[in-house]
Amino acid sequence: MSLAPRNPTRDSTNRSKRRRRREREQTFDSINSHTESGVDVEYEGLARRVNDIPVGDLRNSPKFNVDDVPRFLPVGCLNFLKRKGILLGEGTFGKVYFAKEKQSDLPVAVKVFKDQTDFDLAVREARITAALSESGIGPKFIGLVDLSSVKFLKKGIKKKKYHALGMVTQFIGDPVNRKTITLSDALTTLPKQVQDISLVIDWLRLFVKLAMKLAKLHNLGFVFNDLHDDNVILSEPIDDNTDVFIIDYGKVTVSGSSFGFSYYVDPSERKKHVLRYPQHPPEYFEGKPSTASSDVYSFGALLKAADMPKWLNITDLVDDCLAVQRSERPTMDEVEKKLRQCLKTLPMLFKRR
Incomplete structure (x- = not known):
């Protein structure tokens, strides 16, 4: 194909x-x-x-x-x-x-x-x-x-x-209707296990851009700490030119700073918190200070929520991002590189299908 x-x-x-x-x-x-x-x-x-x-x-x-x-x-x-x-x-x-x-x-x-x-x-x-x-x-x-x-x-x-x-x-969004377009808005319109090749490419390109910007923030020496679908906004509805922006820097911390983001949740209550905040990594609930790998976990949760088709071969990447142990997660630079490789090989993949 x-x-x-x-x-x-x-x-x-x-x-x-x-x-x-x-x-x-x-x-x-x-x-x-x-x-x-x-x-x-x-x-x-x-x-x-x-x-x-x-x-x-x-x-x-x-x-x-x-x-x-x-x-x-x-x-x-x-x-x-x-x-x-x-x-x-x-x-x-x-x-x-x-x-x-x-x-x-x-x-x-x-x-x-x-x-x-x-x-x-x-x-x-x-x-x-x-x-x-x-x-x-x-x-x-x-x-x-x-x-x-x-x-x-x-x-x-x-x-x-x-x-x-x-x-x-x-202002980022739709100036005519005076509305912002969040990643949450876009995800609600995305069909489960989307198969349309052009739509898959547009979404994958969007996640490449988001990974690139998060990697840039990390390389500047910061951890975002609050990555979720309402803190990511789009320049326009999803297409091949859509740009993506990260908003709300209220919880941003300096990498390695004692001002790291964390909060402790009693073990008996953690299951409820995980269900309510699936983008939060386990270390948040344990009261451990956040690191760049905490953002990687949150990014993995967003990628999982997009429910990309299995033939895209990013399931392992999502699992790596969502690893319980921080040391087992890739860096955002590595995530960006793998997503770019996937985007590059998509035409070849469809020729074989």
Whole structure:
């Protein structure tokens, strides 16, 4: 069986998508012009609070440049479009709203930190997001904002439901319908044991990109610690041009740091936790500090959830990623290499079928 010829209509659609991405990139820099000279006096008090938070373990990575106070934006440059905002997503520690930058009309995402998030952890996440902005691992960091004057948030900030500090990043997803596309969303539309060759290739290519970005994060000296299908977002619905981004750096730690992520679960309760959090490696529940191999386990759980067909021959790789012993798991570089090899050999595989 040979691969089907390329679809001209799909090629035309892909060219249009690439053109729109280039146009977005060209207008992206206009936002940064608001704060080229540094922190505006309007945000001096909030910036001072940010600066008062020790950088701590982030200084331990020689490959990581940390700004004590990432750039601030005037909140007036943002248009939230609706009186109550347009909610893109919500987690335990924050909400993310859709907005547009008034000058460029560029869509952005604004993260509002809930009050149960310690202020220092919110600042830490903002610093990591800013420092990784140009890495391509996640959406680009645009700036911090003081949200205390935003009407639909003002009451919540006053009642200590939210911090006044907000983080603005590049919007990734569907700007027309104003929605993000998570890996979770994509997985729900994926048929079990998918056999369509073009769809298999698109999904395998997506996992190669995710493996590459996670490997890059590890090579920069960091562990993500929270990889699951809602923390991976897609540039567009699955096709051969879909890009993938990792979001929410709140649990990121420096490799080998004493600030490693861990929590202890009583052995009698672990079965429940494993069922609820299948992406969490065994060492999390045992209270052992996380390492890069912990992310490998989580990646393996995502790959398993995609339920790729057995003829793809990645079952052994998934099993290796999900090994109970950390020493038996491959590195993310090795995972990426094996997935690339699999992608490369797919045409040959189908000629033999």
